[in-house]
Amino acid sequence: MRNSRKLEWLYQCFEGILLALHPFWLWIGYARIEKPVRAVERTVKSVMFDCRMCGSCVLSETGMSCPMNCPKELRNGPCGGVRSDGFCEVEPQMRCVWVDAWEGSQRMRDQTRIAQVQPPLAQGQRGSSSWLREVRKKRDLRFFQ
Numbered sequence: 068m069r070n071s072r073k074l075e076w077l078y079q080c081f082e083g084i085l086l087a088l089h090p091f092w093l094w095i096g097y098a099r100i101e102k103p104v105r106a107v108e109r110t111v112k113s114v115m116f117d118c119r120m121c122g123s124c125v126l127s128e129t130g131m132s133c134p135m136n137c138p139k140e141l142r143n144g145p146c147g148g149v150r151s152d153g154f155c156e157v158e159p160q161m162r163c164v165w166v167d168a169w170e171g172s173q174r175m176r177d178q179t180r181i182a183q184v185q186p187p188l189a190q191g192q193r194g195s196s197s198w199l200r201e202v203r204k205k206r207d208l209r210f211f212q
């Protein structure tokens with residue numbers, strides 16, 4: 068989380084590249100590229116963020132701390148059991164992901180994003196590529212604007 072600002076910038080650049088490649092993805096077919104992109108996403112994000120491939124990434128809203136590492140998988144802030152030293156009540160050797168999320172978010176350009184309420188996770192999306200989902204979502208939004 069110490070590098071959350073740099074990671075935020077890197078992520079935004081990367082998202083721009085993925086968005087610019089939308090015509091190419093369309094030409095190949097999103098269904099066909101899902102598998103290789105998912106493999107790359109899983110590898111990169113597990114190394115960098117201990118990603119659990121929830122399929123609906125919220126890293127840019129959580130100070131680049133993955134909330135799916137919370138034993139309770141809470142996506143909207145910590146439970147009431149955070150210890151006074153900032154560690155988890157379920158796994159006492161682990162720092163609360165939301166303590167990290169808050170610290171990370173305070174280093175990011177937009178510090179208000181952590182206050183966004185996240186919708187419940189669509190369980191059917193687990194294991195799929197959230198990169199491709201974001202690209203399709205953003206392209207669809209631009210199309211209808």
Ligand code: SF4
Binds near residue numbers: 117118119125197
């Ligand atoms: S929020 Fe989901 S996609 Fe993003 S790093 Fe965590 S498990 Fe992976």
